[in-house]
Amino acid sequence: MASSRPCLVLLLSLASLLQASLTAANPPPPPPWQLPESEVRDRFSKWMTKYSKTYPSHEEEEKRFGIFKDNTNQIGAFSSQTSTTVVVGGGFSGQTVTTVTVGMNRFGDLVPDEFSKQFTGFNSTAVFQPARPSFLPYDSFKPCCVDWRSSGAVTGVKFQGSCLSCWAFAAVAAIEGMNKIRTGELVSLSEQELVDCDGGSSGCGGGRVDTALDLVAKRGGITSEADYPYSGFNGKCDVDKLLFDQDASVKGFKAVPINDERQLALAVARQPVTVYVDASTWEFQFYKGGIFHGPCSGDPAKVNHAITIVGYCEEFGEKFWIAKNSWSNDWGEQGYILLAKDVPWSTGTCALASSPFYPTA
The missing domain is CATH 1.10.20 (Histone, subunit A)
Structure with missing residues (x-):
């Protein structure tokens, strides 16, 4: 009986070699989504x-x-895939959610790390301590849905280019919205003025929304984009335009209480609000549509990008924020992303509730 064992081992080895040979000669077909290299x-x-x-x-x-x-x-x-199981921030993982759509865009030749380094721009080294958060009364009026685009308070989606100036675009979008709500006139305002003149930030090296809003408040206002157009490069501050050629007035700014989506909704019901998010994941880079739950970090220490919340609503039982981005209308839902609202962790989707701001007039 023992003498038959070597023969059995030899036969199994030969069978394995034969199987490997057949597999090599007839490899399994590629999955249907994998395109031929020529295409x-x-x-x-x-x-x-x-x-x-x-x-x-x-x-x-x-x-x-x-x-x-x-x-x-x-x-x-x-x-x-018909649904996506994602790992999201705040300690919740393996949650199956409605699938977002992704699609090719102008960032197709970049890996996520390169993308984050070239097209975000939050700079945590620029430190600024604003006034303490401003609480709004919880019993104040808050519509079930808000979309400042439908009120004509949002300019067209812009493109920051490879200048790390998301902070300037987010601040300007919030000021544009406030100015339209207050005066009835929608004016496209100058991000380049903030890139050139905000000494608390680093221009195209990155910056912060709060330092930008503080600069505009101290100078009393901001110039129009037509008079101070965007170049996407660091330039010399045009002090005359900063001081004397203002097309929207700003008196100050406020911070929404951190990690409180209810307070954020109360603020957004009144005007667009800036937020910081973690935009470092592949799914964020190629987001095309749907309500985004992640993957992204809920850790405020990992935020790297600034966007502007211009509304919120609920569809099919899912609540979401409407956020304007600065990556052109080729990205996302014509330049916007819908971020899951009222999630089970305090910092919000991609940490959006960790540090919101809005200008005051």
């Missing part, structure tokens, strides 16, 4: 043309094609 190259070529992309060398172009290919296939894999 991905065609898409990459059209994508380069659409966004006027050029690279300094063939090697760099091939590197970027590899990233584009990975992102294309990952988008296909993500889109093939």
Whole structure:
């Protein structure tokens, strides 16, 4: 009986080798969402043309094609799912939620770390301590749905470019909204003035919404975009325009009590409000639509981007915030993202409730 064991082992080994040989000769078909390389190259070529992309060398172009290919296939894999199980902040994990949609956009040749370093801009090293948070009465009127876009209080979606100036765009969007609500006139205001003149921030090296709002409040207002257009680069502050050519007046700003989505909703019911979020994940980079629950961090120490909440509502039993971004209308829902509202952890989706601000007139 013992002498038959070597023969059995040999037969099993031969069977394994035969199976491996058959598998190598007839590999399993790729998943349906994985495109042939020729089709991905065609898409990459059209994508380069659409966004006027050029690279300094063939090697760099091939590197970027590899990233584009990975992102294309990952988008296909993500889109093939009917629901998404995500790990979200605040200690809640494995929660199955309504699937958001993702899609290719101008950031297709970047991995998330590169994307975050090039297109966000919150700078935590610029320290500023605003006045203590301003509480609004909980029994004050708060509509079930608010969308300041429908009231004409939101300008078109803008693009910050590779200047890390999200903080300036978020601050300006909030001021534009407040100015329209107060005066009845919607004026596109100057982000470049904040990039050039806010000494509390670092221009295209990143900054903070609170220092930007503090600068505008101390100077009494801000110039229009038409008179101080955006370049996307650090420039010399035009002091005359800062002091004397103001198209919207600002007297101060307030902080919404931290980690309190009820207070945030009360503030947004009155005007657009800026928030910081963690925008470092692949799903955020390629967000196309739907209510975003994550993945992203709920840790305030990990926020890296500033956006402006311009409303909130509820659909199909899901509550969400409406946020204006500064990555052009090619990203997200025509430049906006819907973020899950009233989540079980205090900091909110992607830590949006950790540090909100709004200007006052």
